[in-house]
Amino acid sequence: MSRVETTMMWAEKYRPMALDELVDQEEVRERLRMMLEHPDEMPHLLFAGPPGTGKTTVALIIARTLLGDYWRDYTLELNASDERGIDIVRERIKAFTRYVDMRSGIPFKIVILDEADEMTGDAQTALRRIMEESSRIARFILTANFSSNIIEPIQSRCAVFRFVRLGEKDVAGFMKRICDEEGCEYEEEALYLIYELSSGDMRRAINQLQATAVLGKVTVENVRNVFGVGKRSLVKDMVHAALKEEFNKARGTLLELIRVYGLSEKDIMKFIFEDVMAYKNLDHVEAARLLAEYDYRLSRGSNPEIQLAALLAELGALSRK
Ligand SMILES: Nc1ncnc2c1ncn2[C@@H]1O[C@H](COP(=O)(O)OP(=O)(O)O)[C@@H](O)[C@H]1O
Ligand SMILES: [Mg+2]
The missing domain is CATH 1.20.272.10 (Zinc Finger, Delta Prime; domain 3)
Structure with a gap:
């Protein structure tokens, strides 16, 4: 019996690189396509839905589409439930948004904050302030299993996209x-x-x-x-x-x-x-x-x-x- 090559995970290997490769999520794709035509007007985004339905995948596609070849330099990916508290989240976002060293054609930096609904209410209140402080430089893409676990002041600052369970x-x-x-x-x-x-x-x-x-x-x-x-x-x-x-x-x-x-x-x-x-x-x-x-x-x-x-x-x- 051969052992599977654990370093090459199929879930990563086959992660869609474009909206067209995505299964289901028609409504999300349609709205995003329109939004991506006017990147300057893009608000913060909140992706809500069950695990494994494409939220992080789509966040990465947006970063790649808007920021081009250098997208990694202008994208910060954080996992709210991994990081030890809001202070670390704040420090990392601050450090990331401190310098405005944009190459031409880069409209803003992108912060992807995964599993934002794992944060406490207090931490979310702090996050809201961070989003305000850095909104000139960065757009946030938050992902959550349940949008109802995100405090209202954040929800109201985001365009909310609902991801459905896959068929x-x-x-x-x-x-x-x-x-x-x-x-x-x-x-x-x-x-x-x-x-x-x-x-x-x-x-x-x-x-x-x-x-x-x-x-x-x-x-x-x-x-x-x-x-x-x-x-x-x-x-x-x-x-x-x-x-x-x-x-x-x-x-x-x-x-x-x-x-x-x-x-x-x-x-x-x-x-x-x-x-x-x-x-x-x-x-x-x-x-x-x-x-x-x-x-x-x-x-x-x-x-x-x-x-x-x-x-x-x-x-x-x-x-x-
Ligand atoms: N809608 C989808 N179409 C095709 N593959 C998907 C889709 N959603 C998830 N996947 C697969 O599952 C993996 C995890 O998806 P991810 O976007 O990280 O899920 P989550 O919604 O939990 O953020 C991806 O690498 C991809 O291979
Ligand atoms: Mg995810």
């Missing part, structure tokens, strides 16, 4: 295209099963497709296998490798679990705990202390890939004692 046929069609491109055989029914399991979230659907393709043909049976026992037994393999001090192997499996299988750090932590406690020849008191420490760090919003990799390394050291 079954369209998601299946997109997956077919990927399969053809990747030379991967599939059963039609398996694609519909993946759609069901991912409930209209294209990112999850593509990740599940890629995880299934690792087994060879994308069949109903393989989809079931991957999403039944697959993930759970991979965690076991990972813990086993870590305790044998095969760090690189353990870390490779970790990245696969996070990036391809989409397992949350919370679930990974829970499964690691079960597996470690089932291990004989291990100091369970020390192990529990260690896991509690990392559980706490993750709850404080530390980077899960870094923290969990460090945990695997420490488990290896612990097994030697």
Whole structure:
């Protein structure tokens, strides 16, 4: 069985680069097309809708369309739920908007603030002030799962675009295209099963497709296998490798679990705990202390890939004692 190349995520590889490549979202596309004809008049934007429906993708398309080849230099991408508080958000936006070193043809800088509805009300009030202070230089594109979680003063300063959950046929069609491109055989029914399991979230659907393709043909049976026992037994393999001090192997499996299988750090932590406690020849008191420490760090919003990799390394050291 061949292992999937975890560094090349299909969800990234097949992220649409133009509005035309986007599935569904006709209304959003139509309104944006008109707006992009008059970039100087573009207001701040708020993209609301379920996960994996194209919000971040469209924000990036707008940046590329309006800012051209140098779009990266004039675009700041922040994730509201990743950053540790509004102070950091403010500092980074301030630093970004401080210099007006615009090349000709660049109408403004763009700040993409993902998952803005994860911010507290106070933080949003501060954000509103930041938007006002920097509106001469920057346009904001906020994304949110629910626009109702965004305070009214921000909503009223934005043009709101509603992204809809993607339809079954369209998601299946997109997956077919990927399969053809990747030379991967599939059963039609398996694609519909993946759609069901991912409930209209294209990112999850593509990740599940890629995880299934690792087994060879994308069949109903393989989809079931991957999403039944697959993930759970991979965690076991990972813990086993870590305790044998095969760090690189353990870390490779970790990245696969996070990036391809989409397992949350919370679930990974829970499964690691079960597996470690089932291990004989291990100091369970020390192990529990260690896991509690990392559980706490993750709850404080530390980077899960870094923290969990460090945990695997420490488990290896612990097994030697
Ligand atoms: N409407 C869509 N059409 C085609 N692919 C999509 C669409 N929405 C999402 N995707 C796929 O899912 C991935 C995640 O999309 P993204 O725009 O980040 O979702 P979100 O709405 O959560 O911001 C993209 O890389 C792309 O491959
Ligand atoms: Mg997003």
